[in-house]
Amino acid sequence: MIANTPKPPYYAVIFSSIRTSVDNGYEETAERMVELAKDQPGFLGVEYARNEVGITVSYWKDLESIKNWKNNVEHSIARKKGRKEWYSSFRLRIAKVEKDYGM
Amino acid sequence: MIANTPKPPYYAVIFSSIRTSVDNGYEETAERMVELAKDQPGFLGVEYARNEVGITVSYWKDLESIKNWKNNVEHSIARKKGRKEWYSSFRLRIAKVEKDYGM
Numbered sequence: 001m002i003a004n005t006p007k008p009p010y011y012a013v014i015f016s017s018i019r020t021s022v023d024n025g026y027e028e029t030a031e032r033m034v035e036l037a038k039d040q041p042g043f044l045g046v047e048y049a050r051n052e053v054g055i056t057v058s059y060w061k062d063l064e065s066i067k068n069w070k071n072n073v074e075h076s077i078a079r080k081k082g083r084k085e086w087y088s089s090f091r092l093r094i095a096k097v098e099k100d101y102g103m
Numbered sequence: 104m105i106a107n108t109p110k111p112p113y114y115a116v117i118f119s120s121i122r123t124s125v126d127n128g129y130e131e132t133a134e135r136m137v138e139l140a141k142d143q144p145g146f147l148g149v150e151y152a153r154n155e156v157g158i159t160v161s162y163w164k165d166l167e168s169i170k171n172w173k174n175n176v177e178h179s180i181a182r183k184k185g186r187k188e189w190y191s192s193f194r195l196r197i198a199k200v201e202k203d204y205g206m
Contacts, residue, residue, distance in 0.1 A: 002119045002156060002194050012117060012198050014160055016105045016150050047119050049152035053105055055160060057117055083206055091105050091205035095115050095198035102194035103186055 003045025005059045008097045010044055013066060015056040017082075017090035026086050029078050040069050059097070066094060106148025108162045111200045113147055116169060118159045120185075120193035129189050132181050143172050162200070169197060 019026075037043055037058060042065025046058040060066045069075060082090070122129075140146055140161060145168025149161045163169045172178060185193070 002121065002192060005194075005196075008196075012115070012196065014115060014117070014200075016160070018105065047156050047158055049154045049156055049158045051152045051154075053150050053152055055150055055152045055158045057119070057158060057160075087206065089105060089206055091108075091203060093108075093111075093115065093200045093203040095200040097117075097196045097198040100194060100196040103190065103192055 001047075002102070003047050003057075003059050005044050005097075005100070008100055010097050011060045011062060011066060012095045012097050013058045013060065014093040014095060015054075015058075015090065016093075017054045017056075017087045018052070019050075019054065020086060020088050022085045024085055025081075029081070033075060033078055036072065036074060037069060040072070041065055042068070063094070104150075105205070106150050106160075106162050108147050108200075108203070111203055113200050114163045114165060114169060115198045115200050116161045116163065117196040117198060118157075118161075118193065119196075120157045120159075120190045121155070122153075122157065123189060123191050125188045127188055128184075132184070136178060136181055139175065139177060140172060143175070144168055145171070166197070 034046060042061035044059035044061060048056045137149060140149060145164035147162035147164060151159045
């Protein structure tokens with residue numbers, strides 16, 4: 001679903017990745033990370049799609065919320081596994097949403 | 104592919120959408136828009152994936168480049184068709200990328 005974010009400004013973390021063929025718990029961890037992120041202070045929503053490239057955009061109240069989420073222990077372990085096993089390449093971008101509109 | 108963007112700051116346009124079941128030239132127009140965007144001044148790259156939700160992130164040098172692209176005539180016609188036929192809902196967010204890293 002499209003995230004129902006509040007009025008800007010807020011932050012977006014755009015995580016773009018190419019998967020390896022290694023499974024080894026990927027789906028379960030991905031789902032767990034979404035559930036865990038939802039419980040974090042400052043979490044505003046998340047959107048996800050994957051074809052050749054996977055794009056996960058999570059939305060956050062401010063940079064502090066993003067930093068807290070980055071320091072979450074379970075999330076840090078998952079990221080390490082991601083670098084080692086699940087992703088052949090990725091890029092993470094932190095961006096301040098200045099404007100939005102929709103239908 | 105993951106867009107090979109330069110060092111921040113630059114801008115991201117995050118377009119999240121839910122499709123209707125109407126085809127009517129959608130794929131051709133989507134492809135044409137990517138080709139056309141690539142020709143615009145300030146275009147830095149694009150990433151795209153769709154499952155339940157579609158996410159297109161295009162990257163731009165600055166707000167002026169985004170505004171020019173928005174005012175492109177062919178793009179404006181496509182957006183009108185998008186609102187009327189192809190999307191049941193969408194959200195467009197303009198965000199300033201402050202930081203990025205990758206592997």
